[in-house]
Amino acid sequence: MHEMSNPILTVENMSVKFPTLSGVVTAVRDVSFSVGREKVGIIGESGSGKSTTGRALMGLQPPKAIVRADRMQFEDIDLLKASEHDMLAVRGRRMAMILQDPKYSLNPVMSIGEQIAETVLLHEKVSKRAARERTLAMLERVKIRDPQRVFDLYPHEVSGGMGQRIMISMMLIASPSLIIADEPTSALDVTVRQEVLSILDDLVVERNIGLVFISHDLNLVSSFCDRVIIMYAGRIVETIAARDLNNAKHPYTQGLLNALPSLDRPRDRLEVLSRDPAWLEAH
Numbered sequence: 134m135h136e137m138s139n140p141i142l143t144v145e146n147m148s149v150k151f152p153t154l155s156g157v158v159t160a161v162r163d164v165s166f167s168v169g170r171e172k173v174g175i176i177g178e179s180g181s182g183k184s185t186t187g188r189a190l191m192g193l194q195p196p197k198a199i200v201r202a203d204r205m206q207f208e209d210i211d212l213l214k215a216s217e218h219d220m221l222a223v224r225g226r227r228m229a230m231i232l233q234d235p236k237y238s239l240n241p242v243m244s245i246g247e248q249i250a251e252t253v254l255l256h257e258k259v260s261k262r263a264a265r266e267r268t269l270a271m272l273e274r275v276k277i278r279d280p281q282r283v284f285d286l287y288p289h290e291v292s293g294g295m296g297q298r299i300m301i302s303m304m305l306i307a308s309p310s311l312i313i314a315d316e317p318t319s320a321l322d323v324t325v326r327q328e329v330l331s332i333l334d335d336l337v338v339e340r341n342i343g344l345v346f347i348s349h350d351l352n353l354v355s356s357f358c359d360r361v362i363i364m365y366a367g368r369i370v371e372t373i374a375a376r377d378l379n380n381a382k383h384p385y386t387q388g389l390l391n392a393l394p395s396l397d398r399p400r401d402r403l404e405v406l407s408r409d410p411a412w413l414e415a416h
């Protein structure tokens with residue numbers, strides 16, 4: 134459950150713009166939210182600004198992007214004032230990101246074991262031998278069978294589900310207080326997805342940390358997260374407790390819920406989401 138009295142992250146009126154040849158694209162407009170020790174989902178259609186929001190929190194927006202906000206506070210760090218040097222100490226350590234494809238986050242020329250052991254050596258004053266032992270233990274913690282064999286594999290040799298477990302095992306070592314997961318299970322099949330979600334859930338509960346879970350899958354987010362932020366065209370249209378989703382007030386959220394396939398609403402009869410220009414007005 135969340136302790137909003139003491140949020141880990143507070144964002145007030147954040148906007149992200151991209152100057153392009155055909156003009157300035159405003160990908161995120163005046164979004165405000167906080168994250169406590171809880172799982173917060175960000176949901177919206179493709180292009181609604183979910184990933185841009187996640188990257189801006191990490192300071193990982195493309196160099197041309199312009200991020201503006203009244204406030205972006207992560208624990209004791211003012212993200213608006215933090216230098217790239219400050220962010221190096223935050224990223225991966227205090228705030229970590231999991232992406233859809235772990236291959237992009239892993240070093241392709243280093244074995245899995247070497248990479249995890251490197252993280253251990255970065256965070257703990259131990260010998261190389263002890264780092265190897267810790268690495269094998271971490272692989273076991275994320276339920277990887279045969280960790281000795283996996284230790285010597287390279288990123289291209291592991292499946293997507295195993296890659297996400299490896300990412301999570303590195304987070305167990307770094308012990309971040311906030312994880313931003315951008316579609317971490319979209320590329321996985323249903324069984325593997327459930328396993329990865331359950332490992333992620335254990336991590337959040339056990340470490341009492343915050344998780345921002347970005348997804349276009351409302352069903353998944355509503356069952357996995359505590360609260361849900363609904364984005365539409367770069368804005369937050371509604372923030373709601375997952376258990377209250379069925380009572381969502383905003384017509385866009387209701388449209389998303391109605392668009393979910395269910396037994397009495399076969400897939401070939403999905404409704405077209407309705408849109409109203411008034412939703413784009415500030416509120």
Ligand SMILES: Nc1ncnc2c1ncn2[C@@H]1O[C@H](COP(=O)(O)OP(=O)(O)OP(=O)(O)O)[C@@H](O)[C@H]1O
Pocket residue numbers: 151153158159160177178179180181182183184185186195349
């Ligand atoms: N580097 C960029 N340059 C210009 N426009 C960009 C850039 N990155 C994102 N955008 C635009 O910003 C908007 C939001 O994109 P974003 O990727 O955040 O959406 P999203 O909700 O995460 O979508 P998806 O689910 O497809 O990842 C889109 O209109 C996109 O075209």
